[in-house]
Amino acid sequence: MSSEAQIAQKGPYPVAVEAGKTYFWCACGRSKSQPFCDSSHKGTSFTPVVHMAKTTSRAYFCGCK
Numbered sequence: 705m706s707s708e709a710q711i712a713q714k715g716p717y718p719v720a721v722e723a724g725k726t727y728f729w730c731a732c733g734r735s736k737s738q739p740f741c742d743s744s745h746k747g748t749s750f751t752p753v754v755h756m757a758k759t760t761s762r763a764y765f766c767g768c769k
Contacts, residue, residue, distance in 0.1 A: 707749055709769035712738045716764035721757035728752035729765050739765035 710733030717739040721727060727740060731753050734744035741752035757763065 709733045709750065711768050713767035715767050717767055719763050719765055721755075721761060721763045723757055723760045725757050727755045727757065727763075727765075729755055731769060733769040739767060 709731065712730070712733045712735075719727075719739065729739055729752060730737075730741045730745070732745040732748055732750035734748075735742040736744065745751065755763070755765075
């Protein structure tokens with residue numbers, strides 16, 4: 705498996721997030737549930753990035769990795 709991140713899309717993913725909820729952003733670009741991790745990084749050096757929403761709002765998660 706490649707050690708380089710894959711570009712999921714060339715732009716951010718706007719996501720409605722809830723205060724106090726934890727989100728796991730996909731850092732490898734392989735997840736089928738972008739922008740979030742589905743454990744497709746297994747076997748690579750990548751791990752998901754934890755994001756805890758402080759407010760209920762819209763967040764923008766990177767798609768280019």
